[in-house]
Amino acid sequence: MNDARTYLEHDWYAGGIPANVVVEKDAYIETSYGFDRLFSERQPGLILGNASGAYHRTVFALGPKGRIVVGAYTCLNDTNLFCNDSITIGAHCLLAWGVVLTDTWMESDVPITVRRAVLQAAASDPYRRLPPISTPRPITLEDNVWVGFEAVILPGVTLGRGCVVGCKTVVAEDVPPYAVVVGNPARIIRFLEPDDTDAVRDRALREYGRD
Incomplete structure (x- = not known):
């Protein structure tokens, strides 16, 4: 095929990777199936x-x-990302299967007339795209964040560096660095000792360098 898409030799899906996707060195994509709903016009x-x-x-x-934007050495394992504005994921993050990140949500006070109009717009779109029903709010995951399976990260949330989100947790508010959160709504159950800071890394390098 002669077009702007990139095709993976090992792929079972023939859709390909859109031209506005940047794949940096050694990044791995199991299948281009995950790009089937990528309608971004940004470059x-x-x-x-x-x-x-x-x-x-x-x-x-x-x-x-x-x-x-997905940072270096970050693993997305059967993760679902729904983005109408911005989702930024830092380096060394791990997102388990079934995790949902969405920067857009249907608020409970949206009038039924607005909901009907949005569904009608989707019905007339050849790609069945659902327009945002509320204003998107960016999501940010800082470095070294772990998110357990089937957790949901809602619009406007920032997950601080080194935090851990438990399985099936629903996060609607910011999580501070190195916090462990569980439940719906998410609650902090403990804080981890920071072990991924520059100071800790430099100290480890000095200690190993003595051998």
């Missing part, structure tokens, strides 16, 4: 950082104005 619309990975059927669903 680039998606960046997969160095040695990051999109495994199984990780889904990148982006509206026309959406952009997702």
